[in-house]
Amino acid sequence: MKNNEKICENDHSGCPIRHILDRFGDKWSILIISMLGHQGKMRFNELNQHIGDISQKMLTVTLRSLEADGLLTRKLFPEIPPRVEYELTDLGRSLLPHIEHLAQWAEQHMESIMANRKKYAQLRESLK
DSSP: OHHHHHHHHHOGGGOHHHHHHHHHTSSSHHHHHHHHHHHOSEEHHHHHHHHOSOOHHHHHHHHHHHHHTTSEEEEEEOOSSOEEEEEEOHHHHHHHHHHHHHHHHHHHHHHHHHHHHHHHHHHHHHTO
């Protein structure tokens, strides 16, 4: 970790932590990776229906970003209408255990975090 700390201190553009967390810090990437990890291959409309509250544009942007990072593949079938399937790559699958650990941590600590947020909001409100 010391090498990463030095990289991040001296050259923020080369910081692996920033680059990776920037990608997964968005609202949809981790959810899409998790869904593909559990469901296997999925079509665009299947992903859209399972997620529910994502726009088609945002789903497209997120899928393209994950494809650019090599975390999933996009396979186009020359049919009418065209069929497109998305699937995790080996690199994407290697991320799944880490996402699952993060999800477990979130589940274990959600109640405390929500209570802390409420206390913080009350404190801020009382200072007004």
